[in-house]
Amino acid sequence: MGRFGLVLYVLMLLPLAVNAADVAGRQEFVLKHHEFQVSTGIVPGRYSFGYDHKSPFDHSSFPGIYESSRYYEREYVSGVWSLGYTYNFTKVLAIQTNVFYESGWIDRFSREGDVKVAESLDSYLSAMASFKVSWYNRPAVRLYSYLGLGLSYKYGYNDPVNGLGQGTRIHDIVAAFQFTPLGVQFGRRLFGFAEIGIGHYFSGAAAGIGYRF
Amino acid sequence: MRKTYRYMVMAAASLCLMSCKIYDDKEYVQEPGYIVAQDTYRAYVNELFMVAELADFFSGYQELREDREAAEAFAESYFGISLDWDSCLFYEYADIPGHGSISLEDDGTFSVDMYRHSYYLDGGVRNGIYSVTDDGRAFRITLRYEDGEGSVPTDTDVLTAGATVRCEDGWIVMDECSIACPFQAYSCSISSVSGKPARRRSVSVSDTAYQASEGCLHYVYSEPDGFTDEFDVEFSDDSVSIVRGGTTVRCLPFDRIYDRSVDYIIT
Numbered sequence: 001m002g003r004f005g006l007v008l009y010v011l012m013l014l015p016l017a018v019n020a021a022d023v024a025g026r027q028e029f030v031l032k033h034h035e036f037q038v039s040t041g042i043v044p045g046r047y048s049f050g051y052d053h054k055s056p057f058d059h060s061s062f063p064g065i066y067e068s069s070r071y072y073e074r075e076y077v078s079g080v081w082s083l084g085y086t087y088n089f090t091k092v093l094a095i096q097t098n099v100f101y102e103s104g105w106i107d108r109f110s111r112e113g114d115v116k117v118a119e120s121l122d123s124y125l126s127a128m129a130s131f132k133v134s135w136y137n138r139p140a141v142r143l144y145s146y147l148g149l150g151l152s153y154k155y156g157y158n159d160p161v162n163g164l165g166q167g168t169r170i171h172d173i174v175a176a177f178q179f180t181p182l183g184v185q186f187g188r189r190l191f192g193f194a195e196i197g198i199g200h201y202f203s204g205a206a207a208g209i210g211y212r213f
Numbered sequence: 214m215r216k217t218y219r220y221m222v223m224a225a226a227s228l229c230l231m232s233c234k235i236y237d238d239k240e241y242v243q244e245p246g247y248i249v250a251q252d253t254y255r256a257y258v259n260e261l262f263m264v265a266e267l268a269d270f271f272s273g274y275q276e277l278r279e280d281r282e283a284a285e286a287f288a289e290s291y292f293g294i295s296l297d298w299d300s301c302l303f304y305e306y307a308d309i310p311g312h313g314s315i316s317l318e319d320d321g322t323f324s325v326d327m328y329r330h331s332y333y334l335d336g337g338v339r340n341g342i343y344s345v346t347d348d349g350r351a352f353r354i355t356l357r358y359e360d361g362e363g364s365v366p367t368d369t370d371v372l373t374a375g376a377t378v379r380c381e382d383g384w385i386v387m388d389e390c391s392i393a394c395p396f397q398a399y400s401c402s403i404s405s406v407s408g409k410p411a412r413r414r415s416v417s418v419s420d421t422a423y424q425a426s427e428g429c430l431h432y433v434y435s436e437p438d439g440f441t442d443e444f445d446v447e448f449s450d451d452s453v454s455i456v457r458g459g460t461t462v463r464c465l466p467f468d469r470i471y472d473r474s475v476d477y478i479i480t
Contacts, residue, residue, distance in 0.1 A: 059242075062249055062399050063436055069242035 032212040039208025041080040051104040094132040118159035126152035148178040176200035246455040265378035370396040383418035
């Protein structure tokens with residue numbers, strides 16, 4: 001699924017890039033001050049923050065093993081999703097702000113009757129501001145790097161075995177950072193972009209689309 | 214402008230596809246009997262094979278012990294290791310690293326210490342030692358505890374174990390076996406199945422002898438709250454099968470290293 005989407009995304013970018021390059025020769029770089037973006041982590045697309053799913057079973061004892069054998073689990077991740085706004089001060093310097101969300105959860109079922117008996121969730125809603133430098137600017141292609149700091153609201157719970165909904169709700173504020181050494185934007189007003197970086201926003205690669213005016 | 218919207222929709226769709234929810238099916242314990250069998254094999258069953266092996270070696274050694282060269286050659290070929298035999302092989306005592314220690318008692322029986330199964334009394338330590346009697350055809354093995362001063366604390370888990378084991382043609386064959394673990398948290402008994410003795414290759418013919426290659430053991434497991442489980446463990450060279458009533462679950466062979474891997478079922 002993911003790979004198919006990636007291929008589709010690249011195919012979609014190509015005509016945009018071709019179109020942009022075609023026009024590029026005929027125009028100077030024009031600075032647009034405002035950009036809106038929506039993006040998602042694509043590689044690996046998850047686990048930028050760690051997930052804290054604790055197993056309720058004691059696998060070091062035989063009774064704990066037998067208890068564990070009466071249940072099975074399914075683990076899910078939402079991926080990381082981001083909405084951002086960037087203000088370009090100059091051709092080179094910008095401030096990017098974004099809000100992003102990711103979560104991971106486990107549903108635990110009892111084998112008898114396939115009934116869901118417990119849930120474990122870790123979710124992070126974060127806001128970040130990044131100092132962004134665009135060090136290569138052409139009308140249709142820009143290359144950039146950014147460094148960001150932010151805060152994340154962590155919400156989660158670990159239900160005990162057979163205690164659906166009874167896990168203590170945990171609320172916490174944690175720090176978030178992001179270092180993206182390389183990002184590329186293709187397009188003029190409507191653009192696509194892809195980045196590689198490491199941090200709480202994403203570790204790996206992210207991609208998205210944006211609109212500048 | 215329409216082209217722009219089309220691109221936006223395509224981009225959004227492909228982004229969604231790329232970052233779909235992904236999930237794993239996690240099944241921590243698919244066959245608990247396998248874990249019970251694997252752990253008890255490592256802790257109790259394998260020891261009975263090793264005790265028989267030591268007794269087999271030491272009784273063969275007794276006939277050669279006056280000829281030191283022949284005795285050391287016999288020891289090296291039996292265990293497949295080269296040791297400083299002067300420090301571990303004596304007329305009536307031997308301590309083979311990785312295999313245990315064995316003594317010849319005055320009454321002709323052997324005492325084997327595997328350096329496990331000790332428990333603490335009020336006054337000291339009580340060690341579990343295997344007594345081995347050679348009746349000419351097989352070794353009768355019994356785990357007994359040395360007398361110690363003081364009383365056994367009531368919350369102590371005490372193992373009982375005994376077996377009748379033959380060593381022949383490079384095989385160690387457990388004709389009879391009875392192990393009981395009446396512990397605080399659970400109770401487990403392991404016994405042989407008549408007609409299907411568990412057997413494994415002797416260390417004298419195989420470098421990797423650990424799990425039995427043939428045969429069967431019967432397990433009865435119970436917990437204080439009344440939960441019980443009963444199953445047979447069938448051994449083969451490339452698998453271990455847990456048999457309950459009509460169903461057989463075929464699993465990976467036991468590993469001597471501590472391993473609680475999830476994927477032990479062979480489908």
